[in-house]
Amino acid sequence: MAIQWYLVVSAFVFSIGAAGVLTRRNPLVILLCLELMLNAGNLALIAFSRMHGNGDGQIFAIIVMVVAACEVTVGLGVIVAMYRGRVAIDVDELRELRG
Amino acid sequence: MAEAFFFIAAIGAIAGAIGVVMLRNPFYSVLALVFHLLSLAALFLLLRAEFVAAAQVVIYAGAVMVLYVFVVAYVGGADEPLGAETPALRIASPVFAGLLLAELCIAILGSGLKALDGEGAPYVTGFGSPGQIGELLLTRFLLPFEVASFLLLVAAVGAVVLARRRHGIDAPLDRPRPAATGTMAESVGRRGV
Numbered sequence: 508m509a510i511q512w513y514l515v516v517s518a519f520v521f522s523i524g525a526a527g528v529l530t531r532r533n534p535l536v537i538l539l540c541l542e543l544m545l546n547a548g549n550l551a552l553i554a555f556s557r558m559h560g561n562g563d564g565q566i567f568a569i570i571v572m573v574v575a576a577c578e579v580t581v582g583l584g585v586i587v588a589m590y591r592g593r594v595a596i597d598v599d600e601l602r603e604l605r606g
Numbered sequence: 607m608a609e610a611f612f613f614i615a616a617i618g619a620i621a622g623a624i625g626v627v628m629l630r631n632p633f634y635s636v637l638a639l640v641f642h643l644l645s646l647a648a649l650f651l652l653l654r655a656e657f658v659a660a661a662q663v664v665i666y667a668g669a670v671m672v673l674y675v676f677v678v679a680y681v682g683g684a685d686e687p688l689g690a691e692t693p694a695l696r697i698a699s700p701v702f703a704g705l706l707l708a709e710l711c712i713a714i715l716g717s718g719l720k721a722l723d724g725e726g727a728p729y730v731t732g733f734g735s736p737g738q739i740g741e742l743l744l745t746r747f748l749l750p751f752e753v754a755s756f757l758l759l760v761a762a763v764g765a766v767v768l769a770r771r772r773h774g775i776d777a778p779l780d781r782p783r784p785a786a787t788g789t790m791a792e793s794v795g796r797r798g799v
Contacts, residue, residue: 508612511714511722513649516616518710520623520642526703527627529695535632535678539639543623546646549658550619557653560727562738565658566747569739572666573754577761579670583677584768590681591769 513554521547532597534589538582545575612652618645636674643667653726655734 524543531537549568556564589596622642626635643666650659714722732738743751 508609508652508725509723510726512612512616513653514714514722515711516619516649518707518714519620521710522703522707523620523623523627525706526699529699529702530627533632535674535681536626536635539626539632539635539674542639543626543642546643550646550649553650553653553655553658556655556734557726558722558724560730560733562734562742563746565655565734565739566742566750568655568658569661569743570747570750570754572661573758576665576670577757579673580761580765581768583673584765586677586681587769596681 510554510558514551517547517550517554519547520544520550532599534582534586534596534598537598538579538586541578542575545571545578608652611648615645615648615652618642619649633675633678636671636678639674640667640671643671654729657734657736657739 521544524540524547527540527543528537531540549571552564552568552571554564556562556568586596589601594601619642622638622640622645625638626642629635629638643662647659647662647667650662
């Protein structure tokens with residue numbers, strides 16, 4: 508398969524993830540949509556790595572996976588803290604940080 | 607043959623992504639993401655990135671998603687209405703996503719790069735194998751590797767600080783909790799419900 512097919516799939520997944528971040532209100536689902544966008548980036552990186560026959564893109568993808576794991580850990584920690592503090596799990600209700 | 611595998615995996619990946627966004631129950635969203643990640647791992651295999659595909663299945667679809675399932679079960683994933691509250695945003699976000707997709711497709715397909723049409727560089731034995739990845743990580747990319755390990759440490763400490771109990775393990779709960787959802791302290795009889 509030509510490399511551009513993989514890039515088109517990656518563009519689809521990225522746009523779907525962006526739409527999810529904008530539409531959904533549950534922070535858990537927003538984190539899932541962020542994962543989608545990061546994975547779309549990973550797919551593009553690995554496609555380019557294949558295109559150049561060079562392993563650097565795969566290292567980039569692995570580092571992106573590490574960053575995604577950190578983001579999940581901290582994000583889920585924030586959600587658990589919100590639940591403990593009896594804040595509604597809904598990004599439209601979270602107004603305390605608003606200036 | 608590769609074409610058939612590509613289309614199956616690509617349709618699986620896109621369907622999983624749509625499922626994450628469209629399913630109302632967060633628990634089903636997590637399961638859709640697992641499906642999406644498995645399809646993506648198949649795409650990685652088609653791109654000859656064996657090690658990244660294995661890491662994707664074991665770490666991402668395995669460990670990280672288990673963390674998600676735990677938190678969804680803890681917080682209680684209730685069904686929620688889809689879409690934003692304000693009608694303007696409800697229309698604007700799909701339009702924005704469609705524009706983004708169009709722009710990305712124009713950027714990819716209109717770039718005129720000849721290499722995008724081809725299958726990529728000729729395959730060399732050992733490309734994408736754990737040996738090559740490990741060699742790159744410990745030679746050219748040593749600094750990012752060390753920074754990533756430090757980042758993981760910071761994230762782990764941060765998560766513990768964020769989600770810790772404020773009052774210690776023996777303090778009474780501040781709200782009633784249904785029976786049989788207990789802790790280990792309860793099951794050994796140290797604390798009543």
